Amino acid sequence: MSNILVIGAGRSATALIGYVLTQAKKHNWNVTVCDNNLELAQQKVAGHSNGRAAWLDVMKVNDRRDLIGRADVVVSLLPAFLHIEVAHDCIRLKKHLITASYVSKEMYQLGDDAAERDLIFMGEMGLDPGIDHMSAMQKIDEIKEKGGKLTAFRSYTGGLIAPECNDNPWNYKFTWNPRNVVLAGQGTAQYREDGKLKYIPYNRLFADAVPIEIDGVAGEYEAYANRDSLLYRVTYGLKGIPTLLRGTIRNRGYCEAWNALVKIGLTDGSYPILHSHKLTYHALMEAYVGSEHKGNTVKERIADLLGIDVKSDIMHKLEWLGLFSKKKINLQNATPALILENLLLDKWKLQPEDKDMILMQHQFEYELDGKKRLLTSTLVMRGAGSHDTAMARLVGLPMGIFVKLVLEGRITQKGVNIPVMKEVYEPVLEELKEFGVEFTEKDELVGG
Amino acid sequence: MSNILVIGAGRSATALIGYVLTQAKKHNWNVTVCDNNLELAQQKVAGHSNGRAAWLDVMKVNDRRDLIGRADVVVSLLPAFLHIEVAHDCIRLKKHLITASYVSKEMYQLGDDAAERDLIFMGEMGLDPGIDHMSAMQKIDEIKEKGGKLTAFRSYTGGLIAPECNDNPWNYKFTWNPRNVVLAGQGTAQYREDGKLKYIPYNRLFADAVPIEIDGVAGEYEAYANRDSLLYRVTYGLKGIPTLLRGTIRNRGYCEAWNALVKIGLTDGSYPILHSHKLTYHALMEAYVGSEHKGNTVKERIADLLGIDVKSDIMHKLEWLGLFSKKKINLQNATPALILENLLLDKWKLQPEDKDMILMQHQFEYELDGKKRLLTSTLVMRGAGSHDTAMARLVGLPMGIFVKLVLEGRITQKGVNIPVMKEVYEPVLEELKEFGVEFTEKDELVGG
Numbered sequence: 001m002s003n004i005l006v007i008g009a010g011r012s013a014t015a016l017i018g019y020v021l022t023q024a025k026k027h028n029w030n031v032t033v034c035d036n037n038l039e040l041a042q043q044k045v046a047g048h049s050n051g052r053a054a055w056l057d058v059m060k061v062n063d064r065r066d067l068i069g070r071a072d073v074v075v076s077l078l079p080a081f082l083h084i085e086v087a088h089d090c091i092r093l094k095k096h097l098i099t100a101s102y103v104s105k106e107m108y109q110l111g112d113d114a115a116e117r118d119l120i121f122m123g124e125m126g127l128d129p130g131i132d133h134m135s136a137m138q139k140i141d142e143i144k145e146k147g148g149k150l151t152a153f154r155s156y157t158g159g160l161i162a163p164e165c166n167d168n169p170w171n172y173k174f175t176w177n178p179r180n181v182v183l184a185g186q187g188t189a190q191y192r193e194d195g196k197l198k199y200i201p202y203n204r205l206f207a208d209a210v211p212i213e214i215d216g217v218a219g220e221y222e223a224y225a226n227r228d229s230l231l232y233r234v235t236y237g238l239k240g241i242p243t244l245l246r247g248t249i250r251n252r253g254y255c256e257a258w259n260a261l262v263k264i265g266l267t268d269g270s271y272p273i274l275h276s277h278k279l280t281y282h283a284l285m286e287a288y289v290g291s292e293h294k295g296n297t298v299k300e301r302i303a304d305l306l307g308i309d310v311k312s313d314i315m316h317k318l319e320w321l322g323l324f325s326k327k328k329i330n331l332q333n334a335t336p337a338l339i340l341e342n343l344l345l346d347k348w349k350l351q352p353e354d355k356d357m358i359l360m361q362h363q364f365e366y367e368l369d370g371k372k373r374l375l376t377s378t379l380v381m382r383g384a385g386s387h388d389t390a391m392a393r394l395v396g397l398p399m400g401i402f403v404k405l406v407l408e409g410r411i412t413q414k415g416v417n418i419p420v421m422k423e424v425y426e427p428v429l430e431e432l433k434e435f436g437v438e439f440t441e442k443d444e445l446v447g448g
Numbered sequence: 449m450s451n452i453l454v455i456g457a458g459r460s461a462t463a464l465i466g467y468v469l470t471q472a473k474k475h476n477w478n479v480t481v482c483d484n485n486l487e488l489a490q491q492k493v494a495g496h497s498n499g500r501a502a503w504l505d506v507m508k509v510n511d512r513r514d515l516i517g518r519a520d521v522v523v524s525l526l527p528a529f530l531h532i533e534v535a536h537d538c539i540r541l542k543k544h545l546i547t548a549s550y551v552s553k554e555m556y557q558l559g560d561d562a563a564e565r566d567l568i569f570m571g572e573m574g575l576d577p578g579i580d581h582m583s584a585m586q587k588i589d590e591i592k593e594k595g596g597k598l599t600a601f602r603s604y605t606g607g608l609i610a611p612e613c614n615d616n617p618w619n620y621k622f623t624w625n626p627r628n629v630v631l632a633g634q635g636t637a638q639y640r641e642d643g644k645l646k647y648i649p650y651n652r653l654f655a656d657a658v659p660i661e662i663d664g665v666a667g668e669y670e671a672y673a674n675r676d677s678l679l680y681r682v683t684y685g686l687k688g689i690p691t692l693l694r695g696t697i698r699n700r701g702y703c704e705a706w707n708a709l710v711k712i713g714l715t716d717g718s719y720p721i722l723h724s725h726k727l728t729y730h731a732l733m734e735a736y737v738g739s740e741h742k743g744n745t746v747k748e749r750i751a752d753l754l755g756i757d758v759k760s761d762i763m764h765k766l767e768w769l770g771l772f773s774k775k776k777i778n779l780q781n782a783t784p785a786l787i788l789e790n791l792l793l794d795k796w797k798l799q800p801e802d803k804d805m806i807l808m809q810h811q812f813e814y815e816l817d818g819k820k821r822l823l824t825s826t827l828v829m830r831g832a833g834s835h836d837t838a839m840a841r842l843v844g845l846p847m848g849i850f851v852k853l854v855l856e857g858r859i860t861q862k863g864v865n866i867p868v869m870k871e872v873y874e875p876v877l878e879e880l881k882e883f884g885v886e887f888t889e890k891d892e893l894v895g896g
Contacts, residue, residue, distance in 0.1 A: 187718070187719070188713065188716060188718070188719055193738065193739065196731070196734065196735060197721075197722060197735055198735055198736070198737075198738055199713055199721075199735050199736055199784075200713070200736075200738065201711075201712075201713035201716060203651040203710065203711060203713075204711060204713070204753070208738060208740055208741075208753075210738075210739070210740050262651065263649075263651055263652060264649075265636065265647055265648070265649035265651075265652070268636060268649060270635070270636070271635070271636055271638075273645075273647075274645060283644070286644065287644060287645055287646055287647050288646070288647055288648075289646075290641065290646055290648065290656060290658075291641065291658070292656055292658050293656075305652070305656075336647075
């Protein structure tokens with residue numbers, strides 16, 4: 001029998017645990033799920049005969065090593081900064097390790113140690129990063145194999161609310177980490193266009209969002225550039241590609257309204273609003289207008305500050321959030337970003353019956369036989385409700401499938417990796433189809 | 449005989465050294481000027497019989513202590529972060545210390561040690577900070593003494609080019625630290641208005657500049673808020689004042705054009721432009737426009753990005769800087785801020801015959817005998833040329849005068865201080881008049 005250890009039983013673990021437990025009997029697996037909330041681990045195991053729940057405070061080194069020592073494969077769903085502790089144990093105890101998080105520099109430095117011990121350390125094995133790597137690499141390899149020459153690669157992903165559950169003016173609800181949504185894009189986005197490096201500072205990022213077309217789903221969409229577009233240039237084998245862009249998808253109109261929040265100053269997490277618990281949201285907004293902003297009401301003065309009509313769609317979105325309400329802010333000396341996050345948590349909460357939706361689109365421009373072509377590969381995937389989101393499934397299933405591949409001995413590449421190899425992406429993408437994860441493709445000639 | 453040690457003989461030391469040498473014979477002073485450039489120190493001493501030049505590498509602890517040990521008063525003109533080393537020596541060797549820099553937390557922590565040893569550690573004894581403190585406190589104390597109640601205090605300072613030497617479209621040249629000009633305002637400005645805290649994020653700071661009226665000088669002016677408006681609330685005895693704002697003065701039109709540089713992304717010092725030495729300024733500007741910015745030329749696309757006409761005044765200012773020129777950038781992997789600074793150093797260079805000009809204006813709103821009044825106190829001061837700037841004089845003279853007060857035993861307040869006490873501001877402001885540093889005042893009823 002093989003032993004699988006899953007560390008962390010939170011929201012993002014549901015689909016993964018479900019997958020490995022379902023396959024456990026057939027493959028003769030024991031699955032141990034540990035968490036510092038034992039009840040949560042027990043809920044997820046749900047009395048499955050091949051499953052076991054365990055309590056673990058991950059900072060208790062001996063307990064952690066005891067559990068890891070008895071496993072063959074470890075899946076870490078811990079917060080990203082904690083993976084490295086688990087990774088050191090896995091090196092010492094010779095265990096394979098799988099995560100869905102970005103691979104840190106510290107983790108990459110363990111690559112030789114892992115390879116020497118014949119260990120598989122796979123990171124970025126979730127949705128984004130994860131399925132984006134695999135689905136992109138499959139197409140990139142296909143285009144290259146048939147002799148095509150890639151000239152542009154654009155890749156967009158969005159975790160959204162399904163159009164039919166879309167009942168607020170922002171066309172957005174939280175289906176993942178709210179903090180990341182509030183702080184998204186801070187810094188400077190970099191990408192390549194027509195062979196040239198491009199930069200977009202945060203102050204223009206949301207103003208410069210571009211419309212994108214997604215077939216097969218209701219609604220209109222737009223995308224803003226990610227900070228990291230150039231990160232995978234070499235890993236993807238696209239070193240010389242003239243155009244390379246990664247972006248985040250939102251419903252159309254979201255970005256210009258979010259840009260208003262940026263412009264007002266509400267996404268800043270670097271300083272506290274003194275005595276914020278004594279202020280109302282209305283008073284907070286008033287703190288951002290000065291004597292140079294004209295109008296009779298704070299709302300009119302904010303509209304003036306933004307240079308828009310007080311009856312505009314953007315102002316309607318701000319008002320709907322409750323930013324002009326006389327309700328007290330329930331946080332002491334909090335940063336603007338935290339106050340905003342707290343407000344959005346309530347306003348953008350996924351309701352039990354709400355279905356989320358993942359959109360992913362890759363656009364490959366390439367030349368084949370002297371002709372220019374555009375291959376568009378699109379994934380539209382809905383969740384079943386707030387407790388079984390498409391997001392959690394698409395993060396968890398690739399890890400679950402990969403666990404199986406490891407235990408079946410089908411992975412030859414050792415050391416620290418991300419899933420860009422055919423031996424990984426082919427079987428994973430193939431099995432994902434059984435769960436309704438299927439890209440639709442369009443490959444067409446462009447121009448004359 | 450008393451011994452004065454001046455550490456640092458750079459540009460900002462000229463007026464100070466001139467002052468103490470001129471007074472040296474009369475008061476029986478020996479003045480030692482040290483610098484790691486001996487020739488520079490010799491130039492400044494200029495063979496004066498009471499002066500001596502010395503070579504000092506300030507990081508050589510023994511040399512430094514040797515010089516400090518032989519002094520009665522030490523004036524440090526070192527970069528701000530180095531004052532603390534000198535301060536520790538001054539504690540150990542029981543010497544008074546004077547600087548024109550902001551007093552750091554570490555420096556304030558030496559307050560008790562200095563006071564116990566009867567030492568005077570005076571910081572912020574230059575122009576801004578310095579003359580601003582003294583001239584403001586004089587008026588604040590006067591208003592309070594006659595029974596007035598302050599309701600608003602606004603204070604603005606600008607280091608500018610004299611209108612008659614103003615020959616570029618920005619109406620600005622560098623008369624002080626260029627780096628500080630390029631990075632000015634990054635973060636969030638905070639001030640008080642009508643009893644309420646106000647915040648202005650960097651992305652709006654220059655867009656939200658307000659016009660201000662300066663009598664007695666040609667030209668039109670505007671001001672943007674400083675980050676630190678609330679810093680001196682308690683020190684100035686203005687804890688409960690409803691309106692409190694400090695700002696920086698520029699010629700009108702400067703701020704909206706600077707805001708264009710901010711919006712494009714050119715003031716960011718947090719990331720390098722890869723291979724910047726291979727780019728032209730034109731190519732750099734091109735790196736900031738994306739496919740969503742329309743136009744045939746990079747200039748047109750930048751205008752589109754800024755949402756302004758390509759023939760507008762702002763675009764003229766950008767073009768005048770050479771931002772659309774095909775000249776190569778002479779810096780390797782430099783940040784946008786450094787590239788911009790480097791360009792401006794050339795374009796905004798003070799020519800030998802150019803006169804700089806300091807503007808300072810305090811506005812005090814107060815109630816007296818049931819009536820609302822506005823007292824405006826304004827300083828306009830021109831320099832003599834690029835080697836004898838008003839800036840250097842107004843930074844150096846207050847320190848020089850204060851050295852005299854210390855050696856005459858007229859300063860009773862020991863420990864770490866800034867110049868807000870009457871025993872300091874009265875004699876300093878009085879003597880500054882002899883150098884043409886005189887505020888003009890207007891005190892008038894406001895409203896009905």
